[in-house]
Amino acid sequence: MGWLLETGRVVAIESDAVWIEADRSSACGRCAARAGCGQGALSGLLGGSKGRVRALSGDDLSAVQCDLGDQVWIRVPEATLLSGTALLYGFPLTLGTISSVIASPGGDMWAATAFSLGTVSGFAILHRVIARFGGAMPGFAEPQLARKAHDAEVQVAAVG
Numbered sequence: 719m720g721w722l723l724e725t726g727r728v729v730a731i732e733s734d735a736v737w738i739e740a741d742r743s744s745a746c747g748r749c750a751a752r753a754g755c756g757q758g759a760l761s762g763l764l765g766g767s768k769g770r771v772r773a774l775s776g777d778d779l780s781a782v783q784c785d786l787g788d789q790v791w792i793r794v795p796e797a798t799l800l801s802g803t804a805l806l807y808g809f810p811l812t813l814g815t816i817s818s819v820i821a822s823p824g825g826d827m828w829a830a831t832a833f834s835l836g837t838v839s840g841f842a843i844l845h846r847v848i849a850r851f852g853g854a855m856p857g858f859a860e861p862q863l864a865r866k867a868h869d870a871e872v873q874v875a876a877v878g
Contacts, residue, residue, distance in 0.1 A: 721793040728788045776862035791864040810840025
């Protein structure tokens, strides 16, 4: 199983996890799909170039070994990212499509309205499920602490 790595700065510490603030724009700058992806545009629209994520203690680094302001590497299983993306986009679109097909005998306007309502409902359902489970989707691996980062590594990762 492969891992995706990202650096970030520790902004809060819990007993078994830390909150990491990562620069979204550094990840977007390295991604091949940046021109066609809405994440960069959305974060620009919302004015947020920083994202916060909760990372659990890992095999090599635990939360108690971290201090506020430490630069750390966090890792996420590739499978979690792929299946999470499929769920977060696929569920609302599937719900919208099913709603549209059900409403299609009523005409195009009903089908389009049903698609819109189904898609929005799908996002709302996911939002409530994620909020109920404290910001994490059940069944998906949460990010883990990998190791502390050195200043040179962070600069290379940002330029990368």
